[in-house]
Amino acid sequence: MQFISKARDLKALHMIVYEGGFASVNEKRTINLSHTTQWLRIEDLPKLIETSSLIIHDLEVNELTIERNKGLSENYLLRFVQGEKVLFQFKDQPKTQYRLLEHSPDLILEDVDSKEVLINPKGELSLIAIPEKALSSPVVECRVHVNESIKKAFMFTYLTEGLxxxxxxxxxxxxxxxxxxxxxxxxxxxxxSFYHVFLQTMAGITSRVRGPEPKPEVMMVVPSQQVTEETVGELHLFTIPFPVDILxxxxxxxxxxxxxxxxxxxxxxxxxxxxxxxxxxxxxxxxxxxxxxxxxxxxxxxxxxxxxxxxxxxxxxxxxxKVQIEFGRAVDISSEHVILRRYIQDDKRFEEHAYTFYNAKDEAVLVIVKQPVFQEDWDLVNHSADIVYKTANELQLSVTLKSKETRKITFTIKMKINNRV
Structure with missing residues (x-):
């Protein structure tokens, strides 16, 4: 005996969308099983479900079979590629790309390069690939072991691509x-399409190869009307407090x-x-x-x-x-940098730098100079601007420019010479 589970049996739908372009989905479906039931057929699953990720909770499953793409036909596939590029081969000629304008009742092709239109040409038509949208939803058949009649909501957990x-x-x-x-x-x-989804989004990097199978999440409606956030290890989970439709x-x-x-x-x-x-x-x-x-x-x-x-x-x-965002260049502030001279004194190497600025704005501006230093042991001498930041490999200086002001700043970097044997 077989029980067929369809979308109409869905009682709750919970989804976590990850940054990697996939989602973890938990469905609760009401399933009516008797002690004579041997097979459970699950239909109306997402087209891009990763069937290897499917978990059926609280039910003993002995065998699981996945069926895909039943009922594909020439006319069915051509409906999805109308207006797209296809391959056509005349006898004893190489395959050439054409655009499929019509496929029924007449086959009409347009040459991609010359724009020549062919009507009912004689030859072989082939597809570059099966269109993703032409793929039918998979059907999962499970051999189950049931000791007594059961009617309750079972939870399915799976991963699906495309979100x-x-x-x-x-x-x-x-x-x-x-x-x-x-x-x-x-x-x-x-x-x-997903309807009445309790939605969460996960921020952070997750491993898709080494990670464990997805665990069921608790389905609930957050009473607040504000989106909430919680930290889960190195990840950040945002919860939407109301159900949404995602078509x-x-x-x-x-x-x-x-x-x-x-x-x-x-x-x-x-x-x-x-x-x-x-x-x-x-x-x-x-x-x-x-x-x-x-x-x-x-x-x-x-x-x-x-x-x-x-x-x-x-x-x-x-x-x-603090948040810092760079969002464009100020074309009315100009900058010119030169190295005035380089010289060696004792066991030190010196670089003298100069920046010349002009502020064409109508108001004063603050300019930060970021100067990289490719030396571990160094120091700053003779600077004519304020030090903002100084690390092992970067120096930052600040200068305030008045409106219409031209100003020059100079500084000298002293670096130790590494004598290697």
Whole structure:
């Protein structure tokens, strides 16, 4: 006797989307088994499920068979490649790429290069690959052992490809303060739609080869209406407090944080190779929830609307930490670097550097000079700018430029000569 489990039996659906383009899914389905049931057939699974990851909890399974792509036919496949490139071969000729314009009732092909159109050509038509969207959902058949009649919700856990997420941030800058909103963006290209999903997203790097099989997660609705975050080892789990629908080919954004009236400062970072410095913004992240890595878009607030200022990657930022984002070059601030001279004195080698700046802006600006030092044992002498940062291999100096000011700074780096035998 066989019981067929379909999507209509679904009672709860929980999903964790990882940064690696996959998701861990937990389904609860009501299954009615009697002591005479020998086979459980599971249908309506995602098209891109990793069937080797499937776990059926609290049920003794002795054998598991996966069936895919039943019922494929020529007309079925050609429906999915209409408008796409295919291969066509005339007799005794090599295969050539064409675009399939129509396949029924007439075969109409367009030469990719010459744009010549062929109608019902005689030859062999072949596909470059089976379209992902033409793949049918797999069916899993399980030989089960049941001692008594059971009707209850069983949990299935599996991994599926085609789902990914990243954080998207939008920052609006106005009069020295900014408003920052963070959004969880989920993209579904799995070929399957998911409804009423209790959704979580995982930030961090997970191993797909050495890692253990996915463990079932507790399905629950968080009573708060705010997205929450918890740390799980080296990973960060964000929980959406309400169920969502994630349809195939859909991109969905869910806000997980917002900060208003955040003081920020702008400064400009230059290296020896730059003609114009990088515009850099810095602020203190004070919220309790961390900022997942993602993409940030910055806007200047204007009377007639927001002006797009730039876009950059946002690094992971823990609570109570500083955020620094570089989002463009300041073309109205110029920089020129020269090495004035190099010389050796005793067992030391000296380099004299000079930077010349011009600020064409209407306001004063702060410029940070980042100077790499390719020597472990070194020191700074005769500097005409303030030291901001000094490590074993980098020096940072700061200089404030008034509006329309030209200014030159100099410094000398003293390095020990390593005499190797």
């Amino acid at each position: 990914q997420w990243q954080a998207q941030y939008k920052a609006i800058l106005s009069n020295g303060h900014l408003t920052l909103s963070g959004w969880i963006e989920v993209k579904n290209s799995s070929g399957t 195939d080919r859909q991109q969905k954004q869910i806000q997980f944080m917002q900060e208003k009236n955040i003081p920020y400062r702008l400064f400009y970072v230059v290296t020896s190779h730059d003609k114009h410095p990088l515009t850099t913004i810095e602020w203190q992240h004070k919220e309790k929830i961390p900022l997942a890595k993602g993409i940030i878009k910055l806007y200047y607030q204007k009377e007639n609307g927001n002006l797009f200022a730039g876009e950059e990657r946002m690094p992971y930022t823990a609570p109570a930490s």
